[in-house]
Amino acid sequence: MLSKTDQAKYPIVPEAVEFVRERGLTVDELADQSYAAILDRAETRLRQAIENGLVSSEWQDDSVEILSFPAAMYIATVLQDDWVRRRFALAESRRASRFLANETLDRIVEVASKTFEWKVDLSETDTDKRMPSLRIGFKNYVKNAMRIREPKWKLTNRQLNNGFVEVSKDEAARLLEEEIQNRILSRMRDRAADEPDFLKERIERLRKLVKERKGTGTFEDLPKSVVFAAIPPCIRYLYDSVQSGKHIPHVGRFALTCFLVNVGASEEELLRLFKTAADFDERKTRYQVEHIAGAKGGRTKYTPPKCATLKTHGLCVSPDKLCSQISHPLSYYRRKIRPALQKDQRHARS
Amino acid sequence: MREAEEYLRRKFEEYYRDNVGRIRPPPEMEKREFGFLLFEEGVMVRHKAFRTATDLQSFIKTTVPAHIYNSTAYYLEPDQEMDKKGWQSADLAFDVDADHIPTTCKNVHDRWTCKNCRAQGKGSAPEKCPKCQGERIEEDVWLCEICLERAREEVIKLLDFLTEDFGFSQEDMRVCFSGHRGYHVHLRAKEARTLGSDERKEIVDYIMGLGFDPSLHADLLDKRIGPGAHSIEDRGWRGRVHRGIYEILTETSEDEMAQWGITRKIAKALVSRRDELASMWIGKQGKIPPDGVGPVTWRTIIQKAVERESARVDTVVTTDIHRLIRLPETLNAKTGFKAVEINSIDSFDPFRDAVVFEGEEEVYVRDAPQFRIVDQNLGPYEDEVVTVPSTAAVLLVAKGKALPRRD
Numbered sequence: 188m189l190s191k192t193d194q195a196k197y198p199i200v201p202e203a204v205e206f207v208r209e210r211g212l213t214v215d216e217l218a219d220q221s222y223a224a225i226l227d228r229a230e231t232r233l234r235q236a237i238e239n240g241l242v243s244s245e246w247q248d249d250s251v252e253i254l255s256f257p258a259a260m261y262i263a264t265v266l267q268d269d270w271v272r273r274r275f276a277l278a279e280s281r282r283a284s285r286f287l288a289n290e291t292l293d294r295i296v297e298v299a300s301k302t303f304e305w306k307v308d309l310s311e312t313d314t315d316k317r318m319p320s321l322r323i324g325f326k327n328y329v330k331n332a333m334r335i336r337e338p339k340w341k342l343t344n345r346q347l348n349n350g351f352v353e354v355s356k357d358e359a360a361r362l363l364e365e366e367i368q369n370r371i372l373s374r375m376r377d378r379a380a381d382e383p384d385f386l387k388e389r390i391e392r393l394r395k396l397v398k399e400r401k402g403t404g405t406f407e408d409l410p411k412s413v414v415f416a417a418i419p420p421c422i423r424y425l426y427d428s429v430q431s432g433k434h435i436p437h438v439g440r441f442a443l444t445c446f447l448v449n450v451g452a453s454e455e456e457l458l459r460l461f462k463t464a465a466d467f468d469e470r471k472t473r474y475q476v477e478h479i480a481g482a483k484g485g486r487t488k489y490t491p492p493k494c495a496t497l498k499t500h501g502l503c504v505s506p507d508k509l510c511s512q513i514s515h516p517l518s519y520y521r522r523k524i525r526p527a528l529q530k531d532q533r534h535a536r537s
Numbered sequence: 538m539r540e541a542e543e544y545l546r547r548k549f550e551e552y553y554r555d556n557v558g559r560i561r562p563p564p565e566m567e568k569r570e571f572g573f574l575l576f577e578e579g580v581m582v583r584h585k586a587f588r589t590a591t592d593l594q595s596f597i598k599t600t601v602p603a604h605i606y607n608s609t610a611y612y613l614e615p616d617q618e619m620d621k622k623g624w625q626s627a628d629l630a631f632d633v634d635a636d637h638i639p640t641t642c643k644n645v646h647d648r649w650t651c652k653n654c655r656a657q658g659k660g661s662a663p664e665k666c667p668k669c670q671g672e673r674i675e676e677d678v679w680l681c682e683i684c685l686e687r688a689r690e691e692v693i694k695l696l697d698f699l700t701e702d703f704g705f706s707q708e709d710m711r712v713c714f715s716g717h718r719g720y721h722v723h724l725r726a727k728e729a730r731t732l733g734s735d736e737r738k739e740i741v742d743y744i745m746g747l748g749f750d751p752s753l754h755a756d757l758l759d760k761r762i763g764p765g766a767h768s769i770e771d772r773g774w775r776g777r778v779h780r781g782i783y784e785i786l787t788e789t790s791e792d793e794m795a796q797w798g799i800t801r802k803i804a805k806a807l808v809s810r811r812d813e814l815a816s817m818w819i820g821k822q823g824k825i826p827p828d829g830v831g832p833v834t835w836r837t838i839i840q841k842a843v844e845r846e847s848a849r850v851d852t853v854v855t856t857d858i859h860r861l862i863r864l865p866e867t868l869n870a871k872t873g874f875k876a877v878e879i880n881s882i883d884s885f886d887p888f889r890d891a892v893v894f895e896g897e898e899e900v901y902v903r904d905a906p907q908f909r910i911v912d913q914n915l916g917p918y919e920d921e922v923v924t925v926p927s928t929a930a931v932l933l934v935a936k937g938k939a940l941p942r943r944d
Binding site for chain 1: 664665672701702703704705728732733735736738739740741742743745746747748749750753754772773774775852853856
């Protein structure tokens with residue numbers, strides 16, 4: 188059983204969620220001065236998340252600590268800022284993961300299996316301290332490990348036996364961090380909230396902080412037209428292949444089109460590009476391009492496959508130094524044009 | 538060509554008239570999308586849904602499609618267009634195809650023709666026509682025993698990964714022959730069905746050994762490997778690589794090693810000390826890479842061991858969670874063989890177990906390599922009229938190598 192203090196450490200566990208539910212606090216009630224401590228801690232949680240990417244692990248009162256977590260999630264939702272939501276989920280999950288790394292193996296198993304329904308148990312094979320000491324169902328492992336980039340997390344580099352992956356205690360805590368982060372994000376995702384008056388000041392303070400933190404120049408906005416020098420080698424290869432009339436596989440064509448749509452190529456430009464292809468069919472190509480751009484069919488705008496997927500399909504061609512620092516071809520593009528953009532902005536300011 | 542198509546359609550009609558009852562739809566058929574490629578101008582009919590086996594069977598009987606598929610996915614409304622189907626889950630599917638496996642016999646039985654300048658060549662089609670640089674190349678691939686045997690070996694490796702490493706049970710897996718050059722493996726366990734596309738990608742990467750880093754596998758790169766620390770009996774990739782290295786030490790020729798980029802001197806040393814090295818590798822006294830075998834050579838050997846032990850699957854099929862896949866007990870118009878569920882992959886023989894037509898027929902054969910149907914060896918043929926088993930006649934016509942004789 189998890190104690191009240193445990194629940195304060197891990198406010199995501201069902202016991203803590205149940206504790207909050209039993210208290211039956213509504214948003215309106217939070218306006219009452221007697222709950223100021225909860226809102227204070229909630230604001231601190233968010234402030235620490237924004238500033239340090241980590242929520243502190245010290246607190247006064249267990250109940251306040253538990254209740255301030257959903258309150259902070261609520262405020263994060265009200266802020267309506269994706270960056271804040273991601274930052275908060277990261278900071279909270281890192282806090283939990285630090286606690287977990289110091290727990291007993293049994294406690295880790297308890298949290299993982301009860302909160303996240305992991306298939307997990309103590310590994311019987313190894314007693315040596317250097318050796319892994321937990322077994323995790325491969326599905327739980329993969330779902331979380333694939334979001335971590337280092338090669339040691341790749342399933343191919345793990346000991347996989349009868350559906351279970353062996354991991355050390357620290358590794359289990361790290362995987363749970365991913366799981367917690369994801370859970371927090373999904374709990375905030377399907378909520379929308381108005382901005383209540385009693386939160387006005389707190390929200391203003393946080394917004395100001397976010398602005399300072401992010402700085403004035405967010406480079407999220409890409410230039411309107413394609414900067415060819417910033418295209419990563421894989422896409423470059425596909426592009427050159429199409430241009431020289433070479434046949435490229437369907438996945439490659441999809442990756443190329445998606446990429447170019449995302450960096451601002453117009454439908455006409457794309458049609459012109461594919462016209463050189465040997466098996467060009469204008470009607471079909473137009474449909475595909477429009478579909479990918481989100482104008483047809485599902486109206487979802489597609490993003491190109493990430494590096495790992497391109498590797499799987501054998502489309503990762505002559506990666507360069509920058510490639511080792513990114514995991515998505517679009518990040519490559521953004522990184523590469525960033526200096527150019529910064530220069531532009533400095534120029535504009537002076 | 539029209540004549541050949543009419544002939545095939547007539548043969549298919551005959552088969553479905555008598556055998557349509559054998560077609561067992563996949564479980565939860567009402568949630569699946571069915572797709573049919575028709576003989577008539579190669580039209581694809583998609584987004585069909587059926588509530589009962591009888592509905593499906595009578596549709597097949599009346600339309601007589603060239604190819605019949607069902608979705609690996611389960612949908613709320615399978616007959617809606619793609620975005621409105623309501624995807625729920627999908628069987629985990631693998632496709633092992635001879636097309637993806639290099640074999641030397643392809644140079645004998647496969648051919649390509651440039652659609653632009655009509656230049657021809659042997660083996661797998663090149664990317665570009667060497668004569669006119671054209672890109673539109675027609676492939677003419679043969680249903681070859683050696684290629685199919687190589688594909689079957691890959692399936693056996695794949696099944697080992699799925700049971701030993703991933704822990705799926707035999708009962709959860711269905712292995713099917715596609716009726717042409719490949720095999721399909723389907724997993725319908727709940728655990729497999731709910732996997733997302735990214736998770737399937739990780740499974741494919743594991744099976745193909747993608748991203749394998751020897752420095753992350755205890756002791757593989759150590760100069761001296763502790764006695765009995767790891768062995769060919771280990772589970773997972775560690776054991777596989779150890780087995781692969783053992784096979785390389787015992788089997789690989791000096792020439793092949795040289796082709797891998799190993800220097801002649803080292804290759805010679807490895808081959809001359811073959812027995813000694815191999816027994817050391819599986820022994821309990823510790824494993825020392827031979828003198829002169831530096832980290833570069835050792836990494837090459839490990840990489841080759843990974844390639845050897847990995848199973849070559851089609852990466853797109855497994856990661857695509859909306860895939861259409863061939864329905865067993867239906868005919869493949871590329872051959873006239875049937876797609877069939879396999880009870881035992883160890884004893885499966887496509888040239889015996891996927892054959893459906895009975896009797897004999899006369900056909901005019903332009904040219905065809907040697908092949909076998911059940912236990913009868915046929916061909917090679919060139920510009921001649923021959924009487925062959927009906928299955929062979931259908932195969933030759935389907936492959937464009939023969940024309941039916943009018944009755």
